[in-house]
Amino acid sequence: MNLPRLLFRYPGGKFYALKLLRPFWQNTPHDEYREVMVGGGAVFFDKPKVRHNWLNDKHEDLMTTYRTVADPELRGRLVELFEKEVATKERHAEMKEFIPSNDFDIALKFFYLNRTSFSGKTRSPSWGWRPVRSLPPNRWKERIRPCGEKLEDTKMTCLDFEDVIIAPSLGASTLLFVDPPYFLAKQENHYSESFSENDHYRLAAVLEKTSHKFFLTYDDCKEIRELYSFARISQNRFLYRIDNSRNRGGKRKYGNELVITNYDHEKALEC
Ligand SMILES: C[S@@+](CC[C@H](N)C(=O)[O-])C[C@H]1O[C@@H](n2cnc3c(N)ncnc32)[C@H](O)[C@@H]1O
Numbered sequence: 001m002n003l004p005r006l007l008f009r010y011p012g013g014k015f016y017a018l019k020l021l022r023p024f025w026q027n028t029p030h031d032e033y034r035e036v037m038v039g040g041g042a043v044f045f046d047k048p049k050v051r052h053n054w055l056n057d058k059h060e061d062l063m064t065t066y067r068t069v070a071d072p073e074l075r076g077r078l079v080e081l082f083e084k085e086v087a088t089k090e091r092h093a094e095m096k097e098f099i100p101s102n103d104f105d106i107a108l109k110f111f112y113l114n115r116t117s118f119s120g121k122t123r124s125p126s127w128g129w130r131p132v133r134s135l136p137p138n139r140w141k142e143r144i145r146p147c148g149e150k151l152e153d154t155k156m157t158c159l160d161f162e163d164v165i166i167a168p169s170l171g172a173s174t175l176l177f178v179d180p181p182y183f184l185a186k187q188e189n190h191y192s193e194s195f196s197e198n199d200h201y202r203l204a205a206v207l208e209k210t211s212h213k214f215f216l217t218y219d220d221c222k223e224i225r226e227l228y229s230f231a232r233i234s235q236n237r238f239l240y241r242i243d244n245s246r247n248r249g250g251k252r253k254y255g256n257e258l259v260i261t262n263y264d265h266e267k268a269l270e271c
Contacts, residue, residue, distance in 0.1 A: 009120025010040025068107035070151035073232035085137035
């Protein structure tokens, strides 16, 4: 299976863990799929859609951009504008100052900064587009068009995770993918939405009660192992691009990550 082409560059994105994560949805029949904290949506863009699909993230500009790209007419306008766009330090500085007055402009600004900033960070972004290595603006349509088409007919919301987890099933069997910020990492540099210690505890409490199936990824630490002692925990090792790759020559390193579920992903279940 090929790796998907993603719409965004996203800090903490699960692109490098896709091979490891596939068995968790492939062996688990479901007719409703929810990504509770979608971010760059690496898993959504990798997996075939099912009957009901729901993407959520607390990050408003991110979800506004997804909705804009999902709309065929707005998507066409974005592609047209980016055909004539330039990736320069000056234009990046101009975009940083630009104050959007509608959803389309929010998407325009978000996408431009995501594609041209270091590590795709749109919060306090610094110039990071590199000739040859980075995709030029006239090729951004190669991401916008296929991703936008996949996003059509998908429910997209900007809610707190708890509202998405507790919502009743629309189909016979619902599968949730939950990818919260790491428990031990310093989040303030990565995400617009901060995730407090209490949010980690609140997430565990709501997942313990849910009747939906879930798979959840976390950094491997004793606090998380204790918090999810009610569930199945598998420890995994995968290659990922380190955050400050600028200082390490763009290398990748191995990370340990937990995948936590309330079902047996190695056994095909009846839907
Ligand atoms: C690790 S990232 C998800 C990365 C994603 N799986 C990917 O492949 O790109 C965590 C996400 O949680 C979102 N988030 C933070 N607090 C949230 C909340 N209370 N409810 C929903 N989403 C939240 C952040 O905006 C961020 O996009």
